[in-house]
Amino acid sequence: MTASDQLEQPSKWVRALDKTGITRGGPPSNGPLYEKRKSVHNKRIDGPFRRFKWLVMVVTLAIYYITPWLRWDRGPYAPDQAVLIDLANRRFYMFDIEIWPHEFYFVAGMLIMAGIGLFLVTSAVGRAWCGYACPQTVWTDLFQHVDRFIDGDRNARMRLDKAPWGPSKIARRGGKWGIYLLISLVTGGAWILYFADAQTLFVEFFTGTASPVAYMTVAVLTGTTFWLGGFMREQVCIYMCPWPRIQAAMLDEQSLIVTYKDWRGEQRGSLKKAQKELEKYGDCIDCRECIAVCPTGIDIREGQQVGCITCALCIDACDRVMKDIGRPRGLIDYATLDQCEAEAAGAPAMPAWKALLRPRTFIYFGIWGAIGTAMLFALGTRSHTGLTVSPDRNPPFMLMKDGSVRNAYTLRLRNMEGRPRDMEIALSGLPRGAVMWTDRIGRDEAAATQKIAVPADETRVVRAYVTIPAGSSADQFTFELTSLDEQREQDAEPTTFAMPGGN
Amino acid sequence: MADKNRVDEPTGTELVGHEWDGIEELNTPLPRWWLWTFYATIAWSVVYVVLYPAWPMVSQATEGVLGWSSRGALADEMTAADMARVSTFERIAVTDITKLSADPELMGQAIAGGAAAFKQHCVQCHGAGAAGYEEYGYPNLNDDDWIWGGEIGDIEYTLTHGIRWEGSDQTRISYMPAFEGIFEREQVDALVGHVLSLSGNGSSNAVGAELYAANCVACHQASGEGDQLQGAPALNDAIWLYGNSEASIRQQILAPRHGAMPGWSDKLDPVTIRMLAAYVHSRGGGEDTAQDAPIAETSEQEAAQQEVSGAEGDDRL
Numbered sequence: 001m002t003a004s005d006q007l008e009q010p011s012k013w014v015r016a017l018d019k020t021g022i023t024r025g026g027p028p029s030n031g032p033l034y035e036k037r038k039s040v041h042n043k044r045i046d047g048p049f050r051r052f053k054w055l056v057m058v059v060t061l062a063i064y065y066i067t068p069w070l071r072w073d074r075g076p077y078a079p080d081q082a083v084l085i086d087l088a089n090r091r092f093y094m095f096d097i098e099i100w101p102h103e104f105y106f107v108a109g110m111l112i113m114a115g116i117g118l119f120l121v122t123s124a125v126g127r128a129w130c131g132y133a134c135p136q137t138v139w140t141d142l143f144q145h146v147d148r149f150i151d152g153d154r155n156a157r158m159r160l161d162k163a164p165w166g167p168s169k170i171a172r173r174g175g176k177w178g179i180y181l182l183i184s185l186v187t188g189g190a191w192i193l194y195f196a197d198a199q200t201l202f203v204e205f206f207t208g209t210a211s212p213v214a215y216m217t218v219a220v221l222t223g224t225t226f227w228l229g230g231f232m233r234e235q236v237c238i239y240m241c242p243w244p245r246i247q248a249a250m251l252d253e254q255s256l257i258v259t260y261k262d263w264r265g266e267q268r269g270s271l272k273k274a275q276k277e278l279e280k281y282g283d284c285i286d287c288r289e290c291i292a293v294c295p296t297g298i299d300i301r302e303g304q305q306v307g308c309i310t311c312a313l314c315i316d317a318c319d320r321v322m323k324d325i326g327r328p329r330g331l332i333d334y335a336t337l338d339q340c341e342a343e344a345a346g347a348p349a350m351p352a353w354k355a356l357l358r359p360r361t362f363i364y365f366g367i368w369g370a371i372g373t374a375m376l377f378a379l380g381t382r383s384h385t386g387l388t389v390s391p392d393r394n395p396p397f398m399l400m401k402d403g404s405v406r407n408a409y410t411l412r413l414r415n416m417e418g419r420p421r422d423m424e425i426a427l428s429g430l431p432r433g434a435v436m437w438t439d440r441i442g443r444d445e446a447a448a449t450q451k452i453a454v455p456a457d458e459t460r461v462v463r464a465y466v467t468i469p470a471g472s473s474a475d476q477f478t479f480e481l482t483s484l485d486e487q488r489e490q491d492a493e494p495t496t497f498a499m500p501g502g503n
Numbered sequence: 504m505a506d507k508n509r510v511d512e513p514t515g516t517e518l519v520g521h522e523w524d525g526i527e528e529l530n531t532p533l534p535r536w537w538l539w540t541f542y543a544t545i546a547w548s549v550v551y552v553v554l555y556p557a558w559p560m561v562s563q564a565t566e567g568v569l570g571w572s573s574r575g576a577l578a579d580e581m582t583a584a585d586m587a588r589v590s591t592f593e594r595i596a597v598t599d600i601t602k603l604s605a606d607p608e609l610m611g612q613a614i615a616g617g618a619a620a621f622k623q624h625c626v627q628c629h630g631a632g633a634a635g636y637e638e639y640g641y642p643n644l645n646d647d648d649w650i651w652g653g654e655i656g657d658i659e660y661t662l663t664h665g666i667r668w669e670g671s672d673q674t675r676i677s678y679m680p681a682f683e684g685i686f687e688r689e690q691v692d693a694l695v696g697h698v699l700s701l702s703g704n705g706s707s708n709a710v711g712a713e714l715y716a717a718n719c720v721a722c723h724q725a726s727g728e729g730d731q732l733q734g735a736p737a738l739n740d741a742i743w744l745y746g747n748s749e750a751s752i753r754q755q756i757l758a759p760r761h762g763a764m765p766g767w768s769d770k771l772d773p774v775t776i777r778m779l780a781a782y783v784h785s786r787g788g789g790e791d792t793a794q795d796a797p798i799a800e801t802s803e804q805e806a807a808q809q810e811v812s813g814a815e816g817d818d819r820l
Binding site for chain 1: 630631632633634643645646647648737740741742785787788791
């Protein structure tokens, strides 16, 4: 029995289930507790979907590896890395966008958009994320190309698997795992470059002066990439990843998915048999090419299953066979379950793109677009100046010897621009004669407005003392902030003024 | 044990031969690696007992060969932390205290250190926010009324030597004389009225004014502005150490209360006292010294002028 034969045979349990419709409750008591993993040696294939998969792989890997090296001029006070997650200084830079911690809702918004985007794509074209863009898929695919490059295609790899260990096998395995490790190292290494200046960190990393966190991160990511991409592969998709379960729940009968059209394929029979008895056999000649090319080792003819990542390589394989034997393509095809049913009942084939136009996809797209538009609007109109005020609670107020009452406040002045700016704070809503001074200005310059310089891209914390004259009283008032430049950005924060006797 | 070699049908494992209510035990020995791990932990525990404190005795545990103890480790860490701060402390110690604020970084460190020391030594009387307690006569350190002076140097002196503190012969001492039995009841009422009128609260009267002029001006001055050199509180402002109720003022005349502030020179090192002075001065009520004008960067002359204008400001009342 070859590996592929084993794959094709439904397990004993499944057969028991088929016959009786009920499960028998666990494995037979004298058998092993777990099934051994069957290696997947997927065969090389060419076709439109494979070429698309190549394209996605090259583009996503290029984005991942190249992005940290892109530069973006932000002036003298900010880093010039185009995409940088600066955890130490709590800034997130993405080209022209700079996100501060208090604006984390932009990141939350991006995550929500990613989620709804996934709903949209999944409900429209099935598990396209799984099949093309998921990092596990991309790196597994890359490692499978390494397998093919070192060991040869499917049959050669299966032979090598069975062959006894000898110099040739050791050299091949060593070389292959070496390349795995190299890819993993580059992958883990690229990750840390997003969190610090790439050029500096790159040099530091190889001169041994980078921080231990950097080395540990690279070690962990190298290890996981090596293990998950090199050895676990489809087991991650089938057993470890929660996405297949979630994504399967997003599909419905109108989603485009990879389907085997059993009404057209059954009954299966070899080409010879089919040619002899045309009436009895369908288009499927049981050549098993669809199984041979599958990166997760499943048989799509068994129907929808969690192991199918809809990469559509089986469509490429089947279409080629159909062409060779002179039958129309699309025995295995992207189609909706509704469409398959209709075709089985004799309806004409429907163009695939029509499946995309339906209320569900429009609603998802609408929500996705609305959030995106709102985020763009918020990004475009956000102020680069901000003020927060926290009044001192202990003591809440202070009676001065001339009878005036003083409250103390901690002000945080934000300057989100890459240049130092002067800002003016004014008191609004306090009785005449109210003044303030700060720990930076001095009480001899107490006045109703104060000018404070805020360094580039920083929050300046100022302790402000606000005094109202004897005999007056106050309750609510507002700190008003204005940037003293051509933009004259403003912010205001209401706060309370505490008085003796309480209120 | 005749059954010893009997084999459990479903699992193919030998049975040990015990049976309780029809439940039998399978002979499933520990894996060898598990056993070795177990032996290793025993060996480890022996080594641990030799090296580290382990056996509890009456007052403390046995000392390990390494001499390690959690208390010692903490002490080492504390020493290391103190060593890291030594240079800052030295700079604070050698800087003229009136010029400390000229170096904002050093001043910031002094204030931070003072804030920590304040939480440990001062909050018991002066409160966490340094607002004091009027009912007990613990002064508020945030306001601008200082009985003995609010310049940073004055505060440091008070912290070092205390007020009415027996531990230092340089302590600040002043006693309000008790007029119990000297004044008649009506005289006291009149005097209380006059004293309150100094701060614009009560109504002045001839008897009170006369008594005040005869008995009080030596310390509290003619218009009640007080005298920081003698520690005589100002009576013409809004701030009262024991409150400005008539009863409180009457008590202060007849049988005055005298709070005491301990000097800290025998408990705290000079640097900590200096940092406390910086912290208290920074609470917003500290008075400027003539030399202390780094923020506004005014000349001494201007600073002096400001003091004058500040005094005029007080006269508004």
